[in-house]
Amino acid sequence: MIDRRGRIAGRRTAGVLLAGLLLASACAAPGDDGAAPDSTAGDVRAVLDRRAAAVLHHDTDAYLAAVDPRAAGLRTAQRRELDNLADVPLSSWTYLLTGVREQGTDRVTADVRLRYRIKGYDAAPASVDRVLDLRRDRADGRWYIVGDRAATDGGGLLWQQGAVRVVRGRHSLVLGVGRTQEELRRIAGTADRAVPAVSGAWPRPWAGRVLVLVPHTVEDMAGLLGSPGANYRGIAAVTTGRTGGPDRAPADRVIVNPQAYGMLAALGQRVVLTHEITHVATRTSTSAATATWLSEGFADWVAYRAEGRTAVQAAPELAAAVRRGELPAELPTDEDFGFTGDSARLAKAYEGGWLACGLIADHWGEEKLLAFYRAVGGHAGRDGAVEQAMQEVLATTPQDFTARWRESLRSRLG
The missing domain is CATH 3.10.450.50 (Nuclear Transport Factor 2; Chain: A,)
Structure with a gap:
């Protein structure tokens, strides 16, 4: 696990x-x-x-x-x-x-x-x-x-933190400060494996390559993001960039926290980078209208797609809650994804989003999941985006979808 x-x-x-x-x-x-x-x-x-x-x-x-x-x-x-x-x-x-x-x-x-x-x-x-x-x-x-x-x-800026080492992969460029060349090569190798996995799940035009920054410490990571280091101590990687259509092409970076990332086994590192690279690939189809459960759940769906993990293995916090009789009443809200120190709540939010996207892929098909993602992101604003996409793409309502999702939690995690 x-x-x-x-x-x-x-x-x-x-x-x-x-x-x-x-x-x-x-x-x-x-x-x-x-x-x-x-x-x-x-x-x-x-x-x-x-x-x-x-x-x-x-x-x-x-x-x-x-x-x-x-x-x-x-x-x-x-x-x-x-x-x-x-x-x-x-x-x-x-x-x-x-x-x-x-x-x-x-x-x-x-x-x-x-x-x-x-x-x-x-x-x-x-x-x-x-x-x-x-x-x-x-x-x-x-x-x-x-x-x-x-x-x-x-x-x-990364180069303000020290001399930048550069490692070129097949689909990646890794820039690191204070990290060994071998460590950066391993990260490049994982990113190189993740990029084709993302392209296989998201067959839409995107760059097909990724830029990864690896600072020396979590404090240095936070410095790149202009935030306190305490915000990232349990965060293995983040993605930067701006959302929008092709006329607002992003300059994305995946920034790795070497301490948290280094604690993961190979599977965890693959999941982390595949998840973050999915955000890079889907950036132009993601907008302010995209619900967080959808953007994060879709990235997890891509990350676990070829890993063969069971629902209980990939969603341990939510599985434990379901077994205690604490079945969520609704899909995760944007607030549930806030990093407030409540790690269990955060984990259940991500797991719930992943299982919601998995439900769409399993019941309606993967092409419908992709179409649903694009339809939500293409909406004029957040209000009504999910509701309209569910009606037009999935021929369902939020109420019906939530009921199906809750039943899938019972059957897959109970």
């Missing part, structure tokens, strides 16, 4: 956590109170453009030319950060200046959105918001960076 702590971990996705980061609106623009003159904004933008070109050419001198010569500590940190990027295959790196505010004579603070792509893996730029402090040298008239930090609630 899969370790329960790790099993729960593999099913939590972080798309919502990064939605604000990836879709953040622009900050103050010139003309707002405190905004710097247009000429200053143009000068700062020129500094950032030269800096971006230096990153792509790995030109250390040009990169450091933007940093204040007197800021020895910052120059050392910036040099180290560029060195950490040496093996990362970048296809683009740009800075979008979203606001410049004067902070006194010859001092400004710039709000910047860093956008970059990993070659061969990012269909759209990943982005992270940064705040830069700059000063103008009166002797040469040039602007220099004197401070570089994450924006409020913004996530960090």
Whole structure:
């Protein structure tokens, strides 16, 4: 049986956590109170453009030319950060200046959105918001960076945590910090096995490859997500990215918590990565209308599809509840999937979603399950999405479906 702590971990996705980061609106623009003159904004933008070109050419001198010569500590940190990027295959790196505010004579603070792509893996730029402090040298008239930090609630970057090791798999690219090459190869091997399994269950167009980040510690994982480390101590992996149609192509990453992931046996690791990669594959068919029980249950259905686990083995918490006579009255709610420290409630939510998707596949067929998923995600909003898809795709009602689901719990778990 899969370790329960790790099993729960593999099913939590972080798309919502990064939605604000990836879709953040622009900050103050010139003309707002405190905004710097247009000429200053143009000068700062020129500094950032030269800096971006230096990153792509790995030109250390040009990169450091933007940093204040007197800021020895910052120059050392910036040099180290560029060195950490040496093996990362970048296809683009740009800075979008979203606001410049004067902070006194010859001092400004710039709000910047860093956008970059990993070659061969990012269909759209990943982005992270940064705040830069700059000063103008009166002797040469040039602007220099004197401070570089994450924006409020913004996530960090893997290469800020150390030198990045790169492992290329058949269907995966694994970037790790503080992890051994052999460990990263094993993760790549598991991801390479998971990608075809996902494609077999989700025969819809998707990239057919996955980018996996493996930070050194759970605290580093949380740093990438801009959240406290306590939120992820029992989480083996999360998926980042934004939901939406093809016109909003995502830049997905699967981020592994090496401690929790390492506690799992091979089966558990396969289930974790297959689940998370399913989120990557289904991203463009997933929307705000998609109920959490459906998105998480479908990912589990794909993950267990070829593993030969019985319902009791794969749903131990719900099975125990059913045997105690605690049969759920309704499908799991979105709130049931909140990581509140109640691991049993969270486990039962995932297990209930998995069994609901399994019911659709078994009773109506796998093609109907796929059609139902797409129909819910294609609805204009959350209200009525499941109800309409059940009527149009499954020719049933939520009441009838819930009754069938409860009966399946009795028969399969009792």
